[in-house]
C-alpha cells in the first residue's frame with residue numbers, strides 16, 4: 001500500500017484541533033488566542049493562492065453528486081444529501097461570480113445509474129431551480145430519493161460524453177462528491193479512467209465518509225485533487241477550492257472567436273420568437289451576430305453556429321485569472337518601520353503587538369491589513385494603491 005505516507009493525508013494537516021490551541025492570557029481572556037487562530041486561518045487562505053501560472057478562463061465542470069443510500073447517513077446534520085445540496089448552492093453563488101464564462105452541469109448517481117440533474121449552462125438559475133426541487137424532495141422523503149449504490153463509471157461516462165467535445169482551449173473537469181464506500185460499475189473502471197486521462201478531463205473527488213482506493217486512484221491519474229471531509233465547514237472549503245481555475249490545465253493557446261450580442265428589448269423587436277436555449281417563446285433576447293439565432297441569456301454557446309456569446313463585463317471579470325495580482329509581501333511591523341501606519345484600504349490602524357505584520361504591495365508600497373489583503377486578492381483582483389498611484393500620475397500629467 002502506498003497510502004501510508006503522511007503526505008497523503010494533508011487535508012488533515014490543515015485542520016488542527018484548534019480548540020486545543022486556545023490559551024488564556026494573564027487576565028483569563030481567550031480573545032488574543034482566538035484572534036491568533038483566526039489570523040492563522042486567513043494566512044493559510046492567502047498562501048493557498050497560486051502565482052504566475054497560466055490559468056484557464058473558460059471552464060467546463062460537471063459536478064457528480066452521489067445520491068445513493070449512503071447519503072442518508074446523519075453524520076452531517078440533518079443528512080449528507082441535504083448538506084451536500086446546501087454546499088452546492090453556496091458553491092454556485094461564488095462560482096459564476098469568479099468564472100463568468102465558465103459552465104457547470106450536474107449529474108446524480110443512484111441505484112447503479114446516473115442521470116443529468118441539470119444540463120451544462122453558464123448561468124446559475126437553472127441549477128438553483130433544480131437543486132431547490134431536489135432538496136424539497138429530499139426533505140419530503142429522503143429514503144425515496146437516496147437509493148442503492150452509486151455508479152462511478154456510469155457518471156464518468158455521462159460527463160465524458162459532453163466534456164470530450166469541448167474545445168481544447170477550455171478546461172474539462174469533473175468533481176465527484178461521494179458518500180458511498182462502494183461503486184457499481186458495468187465494466188472495468190480502469191478503462192474509463194484511461195479514457196478520462198486521454199480526453200484531459202481532470203477528476204477531483206470530495207469523499208464524505210472515508211478514503212476509497214478507486215476514487216483516489218482516479219484523481220491521481222487525471223491530475224485532480226482528492227480529499228475526505230472532516231466536518232461541514234471543511235466540506236465547504238474543499239468545494240470552494242475549485243472556484244479558482246486549476247493551474248496548467250490548458251496547454252494550447254488559440255484565438256477564440258466571440259460574439260457580443262446586445263440585448264434587444266421586447267418593444268423594439270415586437271415579434272414573438274423562439275429562444276434557442278430555453279426553447280420558449282419570448283419577445284426580447286440576445287441575437288447571435290453570426291447567424292441571428294436568439295438566446296435568452298448570456299454567456300452561452302450559440303446552438304446553431306457554436307459561436308461563444310458573451311457580454312464585455314463577463315470577459316473583463318475573467319481577465320484577472322490570466323494576470324493574477326502578485327501576492328503582497330508579509331513584513332513584521334517592527335522591521336517595516338511603519339509603526340504608525342494605517343491600512344491603505346480600510347484606514348484602520350494596523351494592529352500593534354509584537355507579532356503583528358503588515359502586507360506591502362511590491363509595486364505601490366502601500367500597506368494593507370490582513371482582511372483587506374484577502375479581500376483584494378479574492379474579490380477585487382486589483383490593488384487600490386496601484387490604481388490610486390496611476391490616477392495621480394494621470395492628474396499630474398494633465399496639469400503639466
Ligand SMILES: [Zn+2]
Nearest residue numbers: 288291302305
Ligand atoms: Zn450563431
Ligand SMILES: [Zn+2]
Nearest residue numbers: 343346369372
Ligand atoms: Zn484594511
Ligand SMILES: [Zn+2]
Nearest residue numbers: 361364383386
Ligand atoms: Zn499596489
